Amino acid sequence: MSEPVVTSGFGGPQLGGPQLGGPQLGGPARAGQEAVRLENVHKSFGDLEVLRGINLSVAPHEVICLIGASGSGKSTLLRCVNLLEPVNRGRILLWGQDVTAPGVDENAVRRHIGIVFQSFNLFPHMTVLRNITLGPTRVLGVARDEAEEAGHALLVRFGLSEKQDDYPDRLSGGQQQRVAIVRALAMKPGIMLLDEVTSALDPELVSEVLGVIRELAAAGMTMLIATHEMGFARDIADRVCFLDEGVILEEGPPRQVFTAPVNGRTQQFLRRIVDAGRL
């Protein structure tokens, strides 16, 4: 496969820069340049149309929360952005470049996008540290000791350094999910996609993971977050998008979406959330 199709013009996050807190976190801050732009994205699985024309743009350093019932297409949307699912129609642009065009090297695109899954998906046969260094060493070609040093630094940063030689099975769900976040960060991505990262966790473990995400947001990471944690979404999001049956029905600042939703279905959804005592 031809490497340079995307990488050259991609600009991407600068490698070798400071890990967190630097201004380049969240991608190259070119003036007026959108980090992500989805244009009329459609996605079907067989007869089931999961995404039915999604339009969305994400500015650098912006945090967007996707809310909506299960099956509304939040996860599929994130998987499409990461090219884990090919779209049927429409375009996805990353920093202005169409990554759904034919001939694009999907591996090169994915280097710049971190994704964290609901069920952690750590590699069970590797230690925590190896989980984190696999990408940098095998994809970016970083020397092993260098990658380990950087990985260790990230683990220290998130209070996981004692676990670096453990295998994932030994860790609590919260620790595993934090490791999964660190694994994604080790690639120095320009954008992070978080797919219901706290849904598989015991309630008492949710906050430690949300804390890490808050930290990322504070550091300026561009993020697209699918979540059921409405309180968290209200706190952290710059913008909230309500998805329903594969379309974005309502979007806006969290204060507006949560307190004065315009759309009837948004109101209905939020009422159910409130009734369940989750907001």
Place this chain on the structure above:
Amino acid sequence: MPVRGSREGADLDEQTLLAPGAPPPGSFEGNGRGSHLLGGQRAAAVSTVSTVVFIGAVIALFVFAPGAAAVRHTFFNPQQMKEAFLGDPSKGLYSVGKGLILNIEMFLIAEVLILFFALVIAVLRQLRNPVLFPFRMLAVLYTDVFRGVPLIIVIYGIGFGAPALYIRGISTQSDFVYGIAALVLSYSAYVAEVYRAGINSVHQSQVAAARSLGLSQWKSLRFVVLPQAVRTVIPPLLNDFISLQKDTALVSTLGAVIEANRAAQIDSSTLFVYSSYTVAALLFLCLTIPLARFTDRLIARDVSRRLAGSGTVR
């Protein structure tokens, strides 16, 4: 697990249906994994008695059966077992013990080749690159054919067919080489399927995680899927190798390879008793039983290492 029979009030009809003093339901499996159903001491006593009775019955069969004396003379003749084991050129006897070394050699060479070829075939069937389509078809055809044809026919086919072709370099090999080639051809088909089952047992989410880091399909397979797949299939793989170890005896049908089974054949036709086969059987057991125990230990170690966490724990 509760002791079913002794739970008060529970399973009332079961209780009343049973005669007083009858064993509680589920006690049929008492001596094995279910022994705790009976409670400690009683279980030990029952299993001891059962074992003694069982072994006694087997011994009695050998001692008191009408033809027992003849069987002992033919199959368990100590003098001739010793002669067959050591061999005696002056009497035209081959050593079954030395023959076994040849079996081990064939096994070891074949094993390495099988592990390699089978993996190549399994991976070929897994890769979705359209360029590789003909190879994928070939791999499917190969596994279908060689899993379906009896090993002994493959051995005949190669052992007698290859020399008949008069191809330089191929037709002039020894039966030892043809035997190994046949074993590799036949077993690679099985082992490839074992690998494939292992590959398919690795959850798709692992592939998604690997690909999302930017790893190519091949690198995902190599660093994430295959290591997990191979760990899963080690027990069935070793099971196949236990089977391979004894199937090396089939190469004896080519005649010129004097391995353990062939040596036993010659000896039995010289001594007019079958004790040499007993020697060969015992020697094969000496190889396969340790291999089986080794398999168990590997599984146990892998489980404990993963659960114990730190990589230094064994």
